Amino acid sequence: MNGIRLPIELTAASVVTIAAILILPHVLELFALINATVYVSMAVLALSLALVWGFGGILCFGQATFFGLGGYAYAVAAINFGDTVYAVPVAIAVPALVAAALGYVMFYGRISDVYIGAITLTLTLILFNFVNSTSGDQWRIGAAPLGGFNGIPSTPPLNMPGDPGNPLPPEWIFAVAMLSLLICYIIAKLILRARFGRVIVAIRENERRAELLGYDVRAYKLGIFVIGGAMAGLSGLLFANCVFVSPTMFSLFYSGQIIVWVMVGGLSTLVGPVIGAILLNLLTTWAGTLPEINPSLILGAILALAVLVMPRGILPSLATVLGRFRGARGMT
């Protein structure tokens, strides 16, 4: 069944992506288009945590670490290299390496659930505090000042490959973001279909049993954690291309938000967190325009309600309801 469904799902995702790239830049105004690009970068971030937490069962409270690192690595490399295309692999490699180091310490140290949450959260806070304090001229990497609390407002956007003087217009950045999302989705789908992904899910379901069956649980967890870190880094890069990098990328609010997206969208789905990220971002942006209501209140209430009422997330709950409906109809 999966064999038939996979091509259909991938084709559908590609069609949606191409349609969005062709249509949205003509429909949306520039500001809205840049906002849309931010949402897409958030969707990539949600996808990364969906892999790590939803399928890997690793409760990472600090996915924002890799998001922020990706953004900063991109900004610093782009300013130093001049040609920003070369900064792309850096923005993916740096968070992946940090995830590898952190994951090695955690998984090979046999640290589990809450303690992983505590450690990843702590790392985010360390970086938040550290980057916030890097104002002043002594804090620079090559030609790039880290800028402390203000971040790096002069984060250069991506340029045409091989043509540093020619930055991509916002429509192209949007297209790059959409394509990145599509690629990450396809990669995630393929991983989950492969043996590696099946073992990952088996470990989530029952770690002891997977281990007794002869799988090296530590290596598998490390693997999915690094992949998630690299994806989060890519999303940081995309974010840096629409806004600019600043210490808030490491903040508790971001780390929390990512978890809300995945939780509300649906654990152990891929499309759910993507939709969750986009819908909740639209919601918070809309709530931000209401003078009397604070966006945190809405976001928080949604998370609490989601946990209480639909602990498996909107998409799986919806699927259950639909399935019941269909089942009832089938019987008559």
Add this chain to the structure above:
Amino acid sequence: MALDIVFAVGFQVLSGVATLLITSLGLAIIFGMMRVINLAHGEFLMLGAYAAILSARAGLNIWIAMLVVAPLAVGGIGLIIERLIIRQLYGRMVDTMLATWGLSLALIGAVTMIFGNTVAGFSAPLGSFAIGSFTASAYALFLIVAAVILLGGVWAILRFTPAGLIARGTMQNAEMASALGVSPDRVYAVTFAAGSAVSGLAGALIAPFSGVVPTMGAAFIAKSFITVITGGAAMLAGTFSASGLLGTVATLGTFATTPVFGEVMMLAVAIVLLRLLPQGITGRFFRRAL
């Protein structure tokens, strides 16, 4: 001359440890008794601070506002939250964390809407005293004393009172306690309210030097969370040893470099410690302590 530096630094270390201990104890009580991590803990501190400042503004004596009103108010709020949210999620640790995280965001939003995003504050109600050629805040001394009394008080309640016995019994084996006629639900409700009350008190106690803003909890939740997790299963011994260690590192680090790096050092030490002792300090040492 050198001696008063030692005393002044020692005093700072003690007050750093005391602050960490006070702000972590409420979280530790709830985690130790119920295996529930209350990520809205920072907002409970914030509510305690607001309760104190509002009742002080309404003309109440500042000490009564801080030491009586704040814990009672937040304890009451904790009781309601236990009913509405925590109770639905017993045994689902991760879900509890997520729900309380949502609660934390919602409380920040709600308080911002009501009181605005401005810093309110009241000055420390005590003056200062001298250590050799240094002056130290008398309020910091008060905090150290308060931390000792709070820790001793909770320990004495758990160790010597019938309620403490029931609480310890439920903590060790809820099913057995239930079979002996104790209602674990009630024990949990009381525990959560008590932990919330301690958090509320802590919020009021730190308000004079932290300032009162809706987002003030964020500065404490992570440190408290780390302290409690690093402490491990035995709530009092764990919190005491972890806040002693981490508070010392943070304060000495602050002296050697900047406050930011002091905090970074503390968090780094916590990570290394968790790597070495994955079950926290009391997973290895003081296992039989409370």
